[in-house]
Amino acid sequence: MNGSRPWWESAVIYQIYPRSFQDSDDDGIGDLNGITERLPYLVDLGVDAIWISPIFRSPMKDFGYDIADYIDIDPIFGTISDFDRLVAAAHARGIKVILDFVPNHSSDQHAWFVESRGSRNNPKRDWYIWRDPAPGGGPPNNWLSEFGGSAWEFDPTTAQYYYHAFLNSQPDLNWRNPQVVEAMREVLRFWLGKGVDGFRADVIWHLIKDAQFRDNPLNPDYHAGRPPNEALVPLYTTDLPEVHDVIATLRRTIDEFPNRLLIGEIYLPVERLVAYYGRDLGGVHLPFNFALLNVRWDARCIQSLIAEYEGSLPEGGWPNWVLGNHDRPRIAGRVGARQATVAAMLLLTLRGTPTIYYGDELGMPQVDISRERVRDPFERNVPGIGVGRDGCRTPMQWEAGENAGFTAAEPWLPLANDWRSNNVAELRGDARSILNLYRRLLRLRKETPALSVGAYRPYAVDEDLLAYYRELNDERLLIVLNLTDRPQALKLEEGAHAKILVSTRAERDGERVPGIVTIVGDEGLVIDLASR
Known part of the structure; x- marks a missing residue:
């Protein structure tokens, strides 16, 4: 807890796709002991919690999202003992551990x-x-x-x-059956009893289906080139009212253990997303907010998105933000390498809990996977329209040595072409690197309550420049983000004594600024307005 606040309100979560983080046994696939080995890096980076994508026993038809045993570790990743060591080592370093919970479906081998x-x-x-x-x-x-x-x-x-809402080897569980609900509550209790600090619940808005099994209506906006399932509006297969009763039951299970977190994966518009906080905030603590994954990279669009989200939150509901994950193209691939630094500052300065996707702190690119190397079943089933997820799941780039220090074997997915220059070891030594920007921003969040838990207030916006305050008591910060490659200028409030705390260009850190601040192209600034 941070005073009376739950720990996750001031925390930064780091998502690890375990197949791709660190291989400790040289089979080309990352594992639990590899994560344990890299904990010092995560401490140095400054994150507070790790969310680990599924590690349970699985035939790996969907790389762990098809679970054959909910209370065992797949041998690819290690053993229960390896898991226990990871949790103990993470906790000893002050890092929380969040697991993926996949309640909608099991493997057909379960x-x-x-x-x-x-x-x-x-x-x-x-x-x-x-x-x-x-x-x-x-x-x-x-x-x-x-x-x-x-x-x-x-x-x-x-x-x-x-x-089966997904692969035919992933049959959906019947969450209208109380025995299923109780069995899955026991799964949660098993891992909570092992010290897990929370769960991210997969596709939680899918859990309940229409009891009458009515046909879904046609989608009038569907067009060729979109995934074929979008031809129908999932009116009777997702986001049914009864799902909130199920989620409330899961939340009560989580609440049997102190200070534990429940996150929900929910791809819905904001006005429907916020319903998942639940009646009297008895739903998930954090319904994942994926709005930044699809927003047009334009200052007015982003400010409008922030305003809509902040205005839709229920009283007491805590916000959260996500820039990337294991299902969507990398942020550097969406906005470019230079704007990826501005995106990092946006993520880490908005009000709410941010989640960093592994490798985004290096600016890892979206990788073009050749047809013969495709592993993703989605891409194999629906080829040629760009739904493949392999390109954002490539191995972490640790160093310029063999296979980027990820493994001594052939990696399960190919490395990005830039791994020899764009890796932890190289970027760690460059004060101006995106990695060191993440480190500076994460350190500033820990030192500055206004940034971690303070209020958000918009300041100015046009098509190119986004500016907003973060405030708490006497702390007043102004964040200014230039979403173009052209210089911009912004007039500060009258009488401000301003100093740049962090710039995406490290050489400006500590610079005092006059009444008008100049922001060069592709730059973001965190400015202290209370500076003397």
Whole structure:
């Protein structure tokens, strides 16, 4: 806790895609012992918590999001003992550990599903979603898989279809069944009992499906080149009102353990996203806010987005921001390497809990994966329209040595072309690097309550320049972000005694500024207005 505040309000979360962070046993795939080995780096960077994408036993059809055993570690990543050592080592360094929780679906190799598909009268039959064929044959309705094709898979053993929102090897659990709810609560309790500090719940808005199994309506805005599942509006398969009761039950489970965090993955417009804070804030603590993943990189658009989000939050709801994750193209690939530094300052100076995606602190690029190296099942199922996620999951770039210091074997995905120059070892020694910018901003957040938990207030905006205050008590900071490559000027408030605390150009740190501040192209500034 920070005074009376929960720890996550002032924390910075760092997402680790474990297959790609550090390989300790030279099989080309990252693992738990590799994460433990790199904890000193995370301490030096200045993050407060690590969120680890799925590490549970899995056939790896969707690289861990198809779980065959919710309370065991996959041998690719190590053992339960390795996990216990990681948690102990992280806690000893003041770092919290957040796990991925995948409640919507299991692997078809999970013992629950093996039993469920055994016969129509199996005790676990209703743990999954089974339906008879349509009257004329074929799938029960028109529901589509997120990964392409029908969301219904015919099982000849029992002559029924089961529902899968993703791969046909990822059958959806039936969250209308109280036995499923209790079994998954026990999964949470198992890991919480091991000292886990929280969970990020995968696709949590998918958990409840329409009890009448009505067809989803056609999407009038669908056009060629978009993922095929978008041809329908998921009216009856996502974001149903009953999902909030399920989430409230999960939250009560989390609350059985002190100071634990529940994050929800929810891709919805802001006005629907904020409902996931729950009645009386009894839902997820942080419904992930992905708005920056898709916003047009324009100052007016970003300010409008911030205003809409801040204005939609329920009373007492704490905001959060995300610039990148394992499903979306890298920020440097979206806005360019120079603007990636401005994006970093935006992420780490907005009000709320930021999540950094591993490697973004290096400006790692989005990697173009050749067809023969594609591993992502989404891209394999729906090729040619740019849905592949491999390009943002490539190995962490640690040094200029063999395979960037990630592994001594062939990496499971190819490295980015720039790894020999763009890596931790090289950037750590360059005071002007994006890595050192992240370090300076993270240090400033820890030293400056106005930045970590203070209020947000807009100052000025046009198409090119975004400026806003962060304030708490006597601390007053002005953040100014130039979203162009052209110099800009901004008049400061009358009588301000201003000093630059952090610039994306390190040589300006500590500079005192007059009544008008000049911001060079692709620059961001954190300015102390209370300076004397």
